Amino acid sequence: MKKILSLALAAVMLFGCVFAFSSCDKELVGFDIDLAKEVGKKLNLEVEFVEINWDTKEADLQNKNIDVVWNGFTYTTDRDNGYYDEDRQAQIGGLAFSKFYMTNKQVAVVKADSTFTDNASMANAEFVAEATSAGSKVVEDIFGKSANTVEKQLDALVGVEAGTYDVAVLDASLASQYVQNKNGAYNGKLKVLDIAGVEPEYYAIGFREGSNLADVFNNVLAGLYADGVAKTVAERYAQDGVLYNGFGEYDANYQLPTDGDYAYVKENGKIVIGYTIFSPMAYFPE
Known part of the structure; x- marks a missing residue:
């Protein structure tokens, strides 16, 4: 059963830009953001970033509020083929996806002084x-429970620190940035635990079902991986260790x-790209 968040947490959710350690007039940065700009340069197209509600990303794509979801988007066959969402009581249509560009896994985040170990x-x-x-799927599959849900992964960290929840399940890349990094906002306050039975994941870029943008992006990104641009961007955000090239050879005659x-x-x-605040993929620096 979902809990109603405290007023303080609700305020954080409402003013997500401020919560991301920034003023809203600062430039949006991050691995996904910077690499998307490189794709835009290759296609000679402006790239516009729109913050979205992750729960309605599919509808935003279908309604053409955005053209792309590029935000540490974990590929699953359900998302590819479509599925029935119990929480929303709706059939969620399938999406088109790019090839994989980064590896990831789900981890548990708990209070630093908690007794949780496994x-x-x-x-x-x-x-x-x-x-x-x-993360919500891991809670269901590994623990046999339904997770309380929030709009953003960062809100889950807020909820654990506040004691509203015991365990947040989220992307390792985000946990590394906010919890394990010595300069992270939750370093010393929260800790990261591995979850037994969790499978490796891969990030991909999401498009409308049947969109030919997937093939276009695949070839452009093949070039950016081949010429070292993707690696340079990854090093900028300490993500070179999880960079993954699923794009194959660049076709100069495409x-x-x-x-x-x-x-x-x-x-x-x-190209209008939907994102959520999710360091190191998309965030406003201090």
């Missing part, structure tokens, strides 16, 4: 995860489409 000790814990995320979603963004002169 799966067994967390069996009766109160879990929280971002709505419709890979012919850009003249129809479909590519024609749509070309006519608009820009």
